[in-house]
Amino acid sequence: MKELKFGKPMEIENESMHIIRRELEEMGVELPEEHAFVVHRTIHTTADFDYAKNLVFTPHAARRGMEALAAGTTIVTDTNMARSGINAKAMERLGVEARCFMAEERVARRAAQLGTTRAVVSMDLGAEEFPGGIYAIGNAPTALLRMEELIREGRLHPALIVAVPVGFVNVVESKERILALAEERDIPAIAAMGRKGGSTVAAAICNALLYRAGGR
Amino acid sequence: MKELKFGKPMEIENESMHIIRRELEEMGVELPEEHAFVVHRTIHTTADFDYAKNLVFTPHAARRGMEALAAGTTIVTDTNMARSGINAKAMERLGVEARCFMAEERVARRAAQLGTTRAVVSMDLGAEEFPGGIYAIGNAPTALLRMEELIREGRLHPALIVAVPVGFVNVVESKERILALAEERDIPAIAAMGRKGGSTVAAAICNALLYRAGGR
Numbered sequence: 144m145k146e147l148k149f150g151k152p153m154e155i156e157n158e159s160m161h162i163i164r165r166e167l168e169e170m171g172v173e174l175p176e177e178h179a180f181v182v183h184r185t186i187h188t189t190a191d192f193d194y195a196k197n198l199v200f201t202p203h204a205a206r207r208g209m210e211a212l213a214a215g216t217t218i219v220t221d222t223n224m225a226r227s228g229i230n231a232k233a234m235e236r237l238g239v240e241a242r243c244f245m246a247e248e249r250v251a252r253r254a255a256q257l258g259t260t261r262a263v264v265s266m267d268l269g270a271e272e273f274p275g276g277i278y279a280i281g282n283a284p285t286a287l288l289r290m291e292e293l294i295r296e297g298r299l300h301p302a303l304i305v306a307v308p309v310g311f312v313n314v315v316e317s318k319e320r321i322l323a324l325a326e327e328r329d330i331p332a333i334a335a336m337g338r339k340g341g342s343t344v345a346a347a348i349c350n351a352l353l354y355r356a357g358g359r
Numbered sequence: 360m361k362e363l364k365f366g367k368p369m370e371i372e373n374e375s376m377h378i379i380r381r382e383l384e385e386m387g388v389e390l391p392e393e394h395a396f397v398v399h400r401t402i403h404t405t406a407d408f409d410y411a412k413n414l415v416f417t418p419h420a421a422r423r424g425m426e427a428l429a430a431g432t433t434i435v436t437d438t439n440m441a442r443s444g445i446n447a448k449a450m451e452r453l454g455v456e457a458r459c460f461m462a463e464e465r466v467a468r469r470a471a472q473l474g475t476t477r478a479v480v481s482m483d484l485g486a487e488e489f490p491g492g493i494y495a496i497g498n499a500p501t502a503l504l505r506m507e508e509l510i511r512e513g514r515l516h517p518a519l520i521v522a523v524p525v526g527f528v529n530v531v532e533s534k535e536r537i538l539a540l541a542e543e544r545d546i547p548a549i550a551a552m553g554r555k556g557g558s559t560v561a562a563a564i565c566n567a568l569l570y571r572a573g574g575r
Contacts, residue, residue: 159527190530311374311406345557
């Protein structure tokens with residue numbers, strides 16, 4: 144039986160990243176230097192090389208996201224799962240906080256009153272409390288649809304949009320729409336086109352930017 | 360521009376599940392009735408149809424997992440991310456708790472003292488406090504390797520093992536090994552063979568079982 148080593152997490156991560164770069168090279172995939180580290184970390188998190196094709200970036204989205212993080216911009220997520228996947232030590236080092244409104248009592252109450260979803264109300268609260276925040280959406284396409292409305296109404300000016308909901312209904316369209324708006328308004332955005340994405344992907348993208356911005 | 364509806368979450372889930380079943384049928388995939396609902400929910404969470412092939416089950420693993428949940432068995436996870444992805448209301452309804460030791464101060468301290476990883480120490484604490492728990496591992500192959508040792512030493516008797524770490528180093532082997540041991544010892548296990556998996560997959564499998572066991 145092959146002896147498996149209990150390696151140090153950092154060594155294992157380096158070895159994993161080496162494998163990912165090598166396999167991408169073998170596939171003939173060439174990524175823009177500026178964004179490659181985000182793609183690598185997303186593949187590291189998912190073991191899914193589809194993200195080499197799926198992830199799209201508006202001009203200098205990674206650099207502008209890192210600048211926002213270095214300035215201590217709050218990250219608003221659409222799930223507590225995404226929030227808890229963002230590296231707490233890296234955030235602390237940069238003075239960044241991550242917030243998710245979904246599970247708050249007032250969100251359930253307001254959603255029931257308005258006959259809408261908690262994801263929509265969460266984005267409304269985000270726009271009220273962090274109109275210039277980084278928005279990392281890994282689950283709810285309705286969160287992206289609501290963000291689109293809030294941006295058009297001038298109530299939300301995100302420093303970065305991470306648009307990576309996963310799923311089968313409204314998901315593809317919601318990502319295409321927010322990306323088109325981001326391009327039109329010159330808002331930095333990183334999106335996973337197609338059906339794939341998720342809370343782990345949202346967190347991985349935030350972590351890639353946090354680490355590169357000096358969080359580790 | 361196509362009008363996208365802000366549908367009710369449950370309606371959207373039902374529509375998504377319908378799409379998943381239809382596309383699996385179109386692909387000619389036939390899943391055993393007993394385990395299909397777990398596969399469906401995993402695909403729902405990842406939009407990745409690879410799980411129709413990757414997910415393997417020891418005999419009656421889903422039924423036995425549901426029985427353990429219906430009896431209020433604690434779920435131990437290897438990440439707080441997986442823990443926070445498990446539906447809190449569904450757990451409450453069945454009297455189930457989810458625990459993750461990873462971020463506890465004593466874990467970091469003990470890992471430093473012993474020169475090992477926090478994942479290993481987390482499993483040691485799991486074995487001490489919940490020797491008959493459900494173990495849902497979505498991240499750390501070392502957690503599975505340590506579980507293997509603890510089971511062989513007679514210190515851990517899991518009610519169910521959800522073995523779905525993701526990654527490039529030790530991951531494939533750790534899942535193959537725990538599955539072989541589970542088969543040998545007749546421990547119910549659900550594993551994602553290959554590199555893929557993750558915290559969202561671990562949570563999705565637990566949620567599938569919780570919902571079917573009466574949590575929703």
